[in-house]
Amino acid sequence: MxxxxxxxxxxxxxxxxxxxxxxxxxxxxxxxxxxxxxxxxxxxxxxxxxxxxxxxxxxxxxxxxxxxxxxxxxxxxxxxxxxxxxxxxxxxxxxxxxxxxxxxxxxxxxxxAPRNHFQLSADAAQHVFIAGGIGITPIMAMIDEVQRRGEAFHLFYCARTPQRTAFLDVLQPLIDAGDASVHFDGGDPRNGLDLSRTLAQCAPGTHLYYCGPSGLMDAIETASAHWPDGTRHCERFSAAGTRVNTPEDHAARRPDTPFEVELRRSQRTFTVQPGESIVDVLRGHGVEVDTSCCEGYCGTCMTRYLEGEPLHRDTVLDAEDREEFVMICCARSKSPTLVLDI
Ligand code: FES
CATH class of the missing domain: 2.40.30.10 (Translation factors)
Structure with missing residues (x-):
């Protein structure tokens, strides 16, 4: 079932x-x-x-x-x-x-167990997917889902050569039907998909999903900057570049200041100094925390917070998730105290 x-x-x-x-x-x-x-x-x-x-x-x-x-x-x-x-x-x-x-x-x-920070919109009129190389992996499952829902979509699949392109055989029926197109660049992105032209128009209700190497991700982000809030979704498996585009980005890069982190359930409070992460401090006091990337892109350290205002520095959580969760490997706090549900 x-x-x-x-x-x-x-x-x-x-x-x-x-x-x-x-x-x-x-x-x-x-x-x-x-x-x-x-x-x-x-x-x-x-x-x-x-x-x-x-x-x-x-x-x-x-x-x-x-x-x-x-x-x-x-x-x-x-x-x-x-x-x-x-x-x-x-x-x-x-x-x-x-x-x-x-x-x-x-x-x-x-x-x-699986975690998800890259969800399909439940109310999109149509879906546009852009996969770069091995970034096709989550998108294969997403395409299966939108097909079962009977929703409109198009996949742009960017790869170097046919020999290095996974799932070409599985995708062939979609290519034949005009629902997918493959763009080989031979290793030179200038020969690949024209992102500015592809993403220039955003039909109402269209949602964009993208996953691939960080250079492609950054280029897509720039080319789709005019898309409405909440219509762009991505999954990064390496840290984002250092571009600074929004007031929140500027805030996230302010020099570090000390703050208190309170663990509400275990009733302990510690100070996080500049140059330390919340994870560093918790581990230093014997609190067990799971981490993997320690750069804010994998989601392993996601933690619920109860009070305070985090200074988010991850590339995983969307605006809605950020009202409830924080990535404690990289986040700091705008408020004097950040209260975690630990
Ligand atoms: S350990 Fe990867 S996001 Fe925190």
């Missing part, structure tokens, strides 16, 4: 789930394209996995203590497995190399 999460559940469940770890078995690893493989996880004890909504990602705990986030690309109606597609990035931080070189079928690994 299909499990549908409400928006509140989707936010609340992943927050609780963020600390929920699952023993999983690597059921299969299969090549999708040059340097890209699909990894299929099932629960180690054979039970159904927690439900997820399209756009979700999981943490994978890798040998050597690394934790990395990978988007689920399989349909969100499936409960028997999670599938992620990973590009082996020789110039990366080592997570994708460990996935490709250290994991094998049958291996038991720890993963997290």
């Amino acid at each position: 299909e499990t549908v999460l409400t928006r509140d559940e989707a936010i609340a469940r992943p927050e609780r789930a963020a600390r929920r770890k699952i023993e999983a078995r690597v059921k299969s690893i299969r090549p999708l394209a040059e340097d890209v493989s699909a990894f299929e996880f099932v629960s180690a004890d054979g039970s159904a996995l927690p439900p997820f909504i399209a756009g979700s990602h999981i943490d994978v705990h890798l040998p050597g203590g690394m934790i990395r986030q990978y988007s689920l690309c399989n349909p969100s109606t499936e409960r028997h497995h999670y599938v992620v597609a990973v590009l082996r990035d020789a110039a990366g931080r080592g997570g994708s190399i460990a996935m490709h070189d250290a994991l094998h079928a049958g291996q038991i690994v720890t993963i997290s």
Whole structure:
């Protein structure tokens, strides 16, 4: 039976789930394209996995203590497995190399329950997706969802060469039907999709979703800056650039000042000095906190706050989420005290 999460559940469940770890078995690893493989996880004890909504990602705990986030690309109606597609990035931080070189079928690994910071709009008239390379992974699940809803969409898929492009075979029917177009640039973005022209017009009710390398993400953000608030959605798997576009961006980059962090449930209060993060201070006092990227883009450290005004510095939470949650690896506080639900 299909499990549908409400928006509140989707936010609340992943927050609780963020600390929920699952023993999983690597059921299969299969090549999708040059340097890209699909990894299929099932629960180690054979039970159904927690439900997820399209756009979700999981943490994978890798040998050597690394934790990395990978988007689920399989349909969100499936409960028997999670599938992620990973590009082996020789110039990366080592997570994708460990996935490709250290994991094998049958291996038991720890993963997290899915979290979602990249949701489909429930009331869009149509959806525009832009995927860059391996950024196609969450979008595969999202396209499956909009197809099931019977909603209008178009996918622009930007890649280097056909050999390095995952899911081309799966997407071919959409390409043939005019619902998807693939843009190969041969490694030179100047030969790729003309973003300014593609994003110049924004028909009423259109929502934009994008995921890919940070250069492409920044270019899309700039080319769609005139789109209405709340119509642009993205998932970053590296820290954002240092562009400063809005008053909030300027505020986020103000020099650090000290503030108090109060843990309401455990009734403890600590001072966070300039140069320290909330996570640093909590760990320094023996409080256990889960983190992964420590740069505000993975969502692992998402925490509910009860009072105070955070100075958000993440690239995960949207305006609505920021009224309730804060990423404590990078956020500071505008108010003298920030009260956390810990
Ligand atoms: S640890 Fe990644 S957002 Fe905080």
